[in-house]
Amino acid sequence: MSDGKDSLDLSGLGAAIPNSNELSAEDKANLVASIKNTLEGLASRHMDVLEGLDPKVRKRVEKLREIQGQHDELEAKFFEERAALEAKYQKLYEPLYSKRYEIVNGVIEVEAESAGETPAEQKSGEEKGVPAFWLNAMKNHEILAEEIQERDEEALKYLKDIKWYRISEPKGFKLEFHFDTNPFFKNSVLTKTYHMIDEDEPILEKAIGTDIEWYAGKCLTQKVLKKKPRKGSKNTKPITKTEDCDSFFNFFSPPQVPDDEEEIDEDTVSF
Template identity: 75%
Template structure:
């Protein structure tokens, strides 16, 4: 395999207000340790085989090794090709941003004659393409499951999403750029994925920005009010805060148990499932380019299929 490939755990520089890398790494290590203990120690299968079959398996291992060498070269060349075309895509992404956000006007609109524009159209004239990203995200079969009705108003302020590859450690980063809005202070929400082996790929950790919600505007929690019991001295309603489903949970990684012993089989599987869902959202499937935000892994969240979605 390529010498660039990092097999050990990758250290992640904290993104300011993001969840600490130590906590996220702790989750990965805890899951690995627990799943290994559940599976038990593997015995060397070769020891149970006859000498003739053992020899055949050893040759098969050599074949696999040769395959791995070729695969490493393939990944290396693919990365170079993706980097080349990413630079060619950039002007198109810039043009898309300018049109969507009303920075520039497309040809033909300014030349439209007064007769062709009704008074109703003039009154409702808007810049760019309002709700472009929300519409495109809801058209994606993975993301639409994560977007709740209460999220939609906040996502209307989303003006751009950018993707970039990170090299040390390996992985990729998503940046969500927002116009000023009444929900949170952050201008940019970031999600960074670090891969144990980017070419496979295997998710090692993911870190999201901590969202600075304005008072009473948090979309990842809901406030429940209960009437006090009859005869209670306190006549005020009891207020309780609970976590709730929201697209913005995407920026909030799973809770890490303090002790490996706290993770039973069911918890380990649940956490592993959460990590898989988290990764699926960030790395949208490439099988249906016209229905997805991305047509391939190198352009995740860059909207190759979004033009047909709006």
């Protein structure tokens, strides 16, 4: 594993940030202008308020502003040191995640723990590694378990590894779901990338998911409904209708987040 890439801590996945629309260059420019105007207005009102205060009170308020400035400097150092600490431990985690991958997928066998214990020989046709490890791990995660439908489980048994790594340009992070060859879709890796406006206090700019290449009749995010034609109808064939359905794999198709003025659906935010 390289470039800061690691197998995912499930707590990080469960806290994955909700999705949003991409901001265009024009939108960003308008946002910056709006913030600038707001700050200028606040500064003007701030001066008006200060001028209306008793001189002694004004002096106290100015001292409080000085204290806040010192706090902000310390906070900036905190974010800097936290980033360095996270990078340090990501490197320390890497060999552990590599060994976990090898054991889960049967690349290596666990050695006997005591001198008198001998590892069992691999029999022909015997399952390797830990079957359905990631499916069971996610089903035991409070948040992820709610997103996994019964019809998803067979596909998730082919999940070999989950990785997380930070990206710098643009700032954000990426989740990678590595799958073995399976009868559901062609992709060997499904990704979800989060672009952040502010990495220290996460503000999402947009999220991008993989387009899943489903095999014919295997799509888990849609279901086909069949309805018998009405009596006396010339068409005797069943009427079929395709509609979206709940599935863990909807995670890779970021829903549209409404504008600030609109109400955001609670289920959309949680996913």
